[in-house]
Amino acid sequence: MIFSKIVGTGAYLPPQIVTNSDLQKIMETTDEWIQQRTGIKERRWVEQDKAVGTSDLALEAAKIALADAKIEASEIDMIIMATLSPDHDFPGTGCFLQPKLGLAGIPALDIRQQCTGFIYGLSIADQFIRSGTYKKILLVGAEIHSRGLNKTTAGRDIAVLFGDGAGACVIAATNDPTGSRVLSTHLHADGRFAKELWIQAPGSAYAGPWMSKERVEKGEHFGAMNGKTVFVHASRRMPEVVLEALEANHLKLSDVDLFVFHQANLRINEMVAKQLGIPEDKVFNTIEKFGNTTAATIPIGFSEAIKAGKLKPGMLVATAAFGSGFTWASALIRW
Numbered sequence: 001m002i003f004s005k006i007v008g009t010g011a012y013l014p015p016q017i018v019t020n021s022d023l024q025k026i027m028e029t030t031d032e033w034i035q036q037r038t039g040i041k042e043r044r045w046v047e048q049d050k051a052v053g054t055s056d057l058a059l060e061a062a063k064i065a066l067a068d069a070k071i072e073a074s075e076i077d078m079i080i081m082a083t084l085s086p087d088h089d090f091p092g093t094g095c096f097l098q099p100k101l102g103l104a105g106i107p108a109l110d111i112r113q114q115c116t117g118f119i120y121g122l123s124i125a126d127q128f129i130r131s132g133t134y135k136k137i138l139l140v141g142a143e144i145h146s147r148g149l150n151k152t153t154a155g156r157d158i159a160v161l162f163g164d165g166a167g168a169c170v171i172a173a174t175n176d177p178t179g180s181r182v183l184s185t186h187l188h189a190d191g192r193f194a195k196e197l198w199i200q201a202p203g204s205a206y207a208g209p210w211m212s213k214e215r216v217e218k219g220e221h222f223g224a225m226n227g228k229t230v231f232v233h234a235s236r237r238m239p240e241v242v243l244e245a246l247e248a249n250h251l252k253l254s255d256v257d258l259f260v261f262h263q264a265n266l267r268i269n270e271m272v273a274k275q276l277g278i279p280e281d282k283v284f285n286t287i288e289k290f291g292n293t294t295a296a297t298i299p300i301g302f303s304e305a306i307k308a309g310k311l312k313p314g315m316l317v318a319t320a321a322f323g324s325g326f327t328w329a330s331a332l333i334r335w
């Protein structure tokens with residue numbers, strides 16, 4: 001039997017810190033509102049006047065993950081790239097990352113599962129490895145949200161939540177059925193809620209031109225969200241999908257050593273932990289420092305948890321995410 005195993009992790013956060021007070025200078029908001037509703041204190045943004053793309057952040061995280069795995073880039077068989085803030089509308093950001101790693105020729109697959117992107121990517125990597133098709137896959141989640149936010153009072157419900165960053169994992173084949181490995185992944189989507197959290201334009205779904213001045217004036221090129229609906233569904237689906245993963249592996253909540261959840265809102269994660277009855281010290285959060293970095297959040301969480309001494313070899317890790325689509329997913333990993 002072949003299993004997949006995470007053999008290296010890396011995270012890269014742009015150095016520029018944007019605090020809640022910084023946001024207060026450009027829109028009507030307060031540190032108190034943001035912290036009370038979301039737990040976020042600060043986030044990172046790339047320097048707005050520099051030409052840095054999502055693939056550049058992805059490259060930095062990938063280099064750290066490769067060094068951590070102690071392998072050369074040339075050993076990678078495939079790149080899976082998860083982002084909702086691509087370098088360009090097409091081709092996929094994986095195609096921009098690939099030559100930066102000197103890997104011309106290997107497959108580069110972009111997936112668009114937003115906040116659930118990393119776990120969907122992990123599942124795809126796991127399937128390719130278990131089938132024996134590939135031996136080493138680079139999975140990257142990266143976002144530059146800061147360029148696509150409406151940084152005025154009209155966009156404040158979303159602008160305060162998101163940050164830039166990248167996280168990467170090297171995933172490799174193993175034959176050890178009891179050692180470090182991905183135990184299982186569980187994926188879901190419910191497209192009936194696709195318009196509850198989306199960017200509606202540009203798009204092919206409209207009559208007329210791909211993009212118009214009117215659509216830009218209406219701000220349809222910015223993300224739009226029904227925050228309350230997202231909150232309610234996320235708080236329900238995340239515990240559900242964690243329990244699904246445990247049941248599939250005949251494990252109990254108390255068997256899990258660390259929960260690394262997606263970081264959309266600290267209040268969502270507190271509610272998930274409360275519903276599941278998980279002790280606080282088993283949940284690893286990064287949202288205070290980085291906000292919601294969408295597809296990058298979970299691999300950044302892994303890296304930060306390792307750095308903080310909270311994630312160690314042999315531990316059983318549960319990860320779960322919820323996001324636009326709606327999509328939600330979980331994975332159980334023996335670290």
Ligand code: COA
Pocket residue numbers: 028029030033034037038115156157158160161197225226227228230231234264265268292322323324
């Ligand atoms: N600063 C200050 N006030 C703000 C604000 C901001 N950044 N954003 C919104 N407000 C205002 C609203 O305009 C509203 O004012 P009103 O009562 O005068 O109309 C008030 O705050 C309450 O807004 P509401 O949207 O009801 O707040 P909420 O309690 O639902 O919290 C979220 C908003 C976004 C924090 C919350 O809904 C949430 O976190 N949802 C999930 C979002 C998420 O996870 N998204 C990513 C998914 S992966």
